[in-house]
Amino acid sequence: MLAAILAIAALAAFFGLLLGYSAIRFRVEGDPIADQIDSLLPQTQCGQCGHPGCRPYAEALAKGEDDVNKCLPGGEALVLALSDLLGREPVAMEVKEKVPSVAMIDPTLCIGCTLCLQACPVDAIIGAAKQLHGVLIDECTGCELCLPPCPVQCIRMRPLTEDIPRWRWPYPGKQPSDTASPVPVRDAA
């Protein structure tokens, strides 16, 4: 009896020490789950989720502090991917998805105040004080963060037009029905 208790206690102590040591020795810097989530997020840095950028939202998700349906640019597809990764129930999006757009500055109105330059999270607006500003449309993520600071409301969002390089084949419309097969009609006749 005593031998058994001693043996179990010794084993428990051994494994406890082993685990404690490996927790220190193989410590992972940062949060790998947050990294994985961050790689799924669209990196628009728009803040529409209520966090100041994609990375903070990823960290909040990793800690379980927020819902998976907060990212508007990511849309339904992202909700599904996130709930798949985190093992949570998918939640419906609260707001309708937006069409992908880019910001455009009206050159006749822009006064060159540089306020939008400071607001842009990805440096997609170029310009200098009292110079006309321009948007680099290939870099613009469509986050709309440049709209509120503009004192003359000269920035508007322009939906990306569908062109041939961006075009995709549609999902085949008529789905074959697995359950209701028309074959039984002939059988019945």
Place this chain on the structure above:
Amino acid sequence: MAIALKLTSKRRLWTFHGGIHVPDEKSLSNTQAIESPPLAQRLYVPLQQHIGAPARPLIELGARVLKGQMIAEPSGFISAPVHAPSSGRLIAIEEHPVPHPSGLAALCAVIATDGEDTWAELPPPLTDYPQLDAALIRERILWAGVVGMGGASFPTNVKLTPGTDRKIQTLVINGAECEPYISCDDRLMRERAGHVLEGVRIMHHLLGVRAVMIGIEDNKPEAIEAMRLALAETDMHDYTEILPIPTLYPSGGEKQLIRILTGKEVPTSGIPAQIGIVCQNVGTAAAVADAVLLGRPLISRVVTVSGRSIARPSNVEVPVGTPAEHLISHCGGYRETPRKLVCGGPMMGFELRSAEVPITKATNCLLALTPEESPSPEPALACIRCGRCAEVCPAKLLPQQMYWYARSKDLDRIQDYNLFDCIECGCCAQVCPSHIPLVQYYRYAKTEIWAREKDRRKSELARARHAAKQARLERQEQERQARLRKQKEALETPKAADPEGEDPKKALIEAARRRAAAKKAVTPPRQLTTDN
């Protein structure tokens, strides 16, 4: 090796996996000689008629252009220039519908033709090309804007420039033309066999290959005969072979033809150059001959206009940019209202939404099909897992598995089944007893994967730029802090450098006391003044 080939009179051919027999329908148009319809009044020349970067326009609006003048230059290594197909005036560079499955518009140079067809000054013919530097000939082919004319429209000069690490042994010339209805390559070989062989000779010289194999399906005996006769007249017969191959769709696919002729298989998601083979279409060979021997750019091509809705199915040689409706009216218009208008063959072609679209360098066929020829697709039923799609797949794929994954939008799993080796030949959909539009599912999955990849790259870029901005802001903040600290230190330094080395506070108090004493000495006491 040449002797060995001659001794074995009949060369061994291999077979590819699967394939189907389809009614070839070529007799509708293959007896019609190539004709040249009158010039259209407006030519819509797309600025991108090739795989790669679009060409950059060179000519000002309203300027007069001459036939063969370059109107847009290539912009990148994989790109091709565009030339004016006839003389006239460049009236616009605008969006115009182009032959593409989306039916969308793309930038086209619109030329109002003057009917004179005046040639621009052309570069000199390079008839002595065997003595010339290969780079010079390749430059000429690039200048001429020659692209693969079998359908993929890959710039030919790139394909004729294998890397130094790859030794090309065999040149395969594709004259199979396996799709039903199409007869443009057939007519080209029958009527201009010598010219095609000239082009082959140039490509043979450029690549330095040991053997050239010209594969032609045996449903074109006249073309085979014409090519054999033409070959007998040249000095190419010790390395060139004309090989009739059994008629089986899709033997004209690049990988399938290579398999039939050489028995080799192109590695998955690889190119033929990896196994020492380059494959070119007969039309491309003729265009190369035009460029090198005549100094003419690629500005026209042979197109088959066929289908039972067309009054007079024909083969026509037309300038690039000619609207499809112009060709159809030249061929007598419609005999009956077509059910659909198809660009390319009935198996791999796509439906055109409008007849305004221009002919491009890659358009080999226009089909106006009657309702009998293209019955509306029967409703798709559930897959019964019969496996016939896998039996006929020429790429040895598992179409059924790919269908499940495409249908459930599982874009990762579908790539495990080598989706990108699918050549979209349509054999699987043709034999499917449940009429499932299988190819549509694969096309959907392919474009979806490309779009996802593009999005991923874009968000990667946004992340990097956001991180760079954060780093910059932090650096600026640190610099500001450092500056402030320095200013503060600069304020403090004179006190620290006091010669007496006294406590600065004490010194200040002492100075103030001295000032007060001096004041007292000059002015009368305060109390007196207040009493006043």
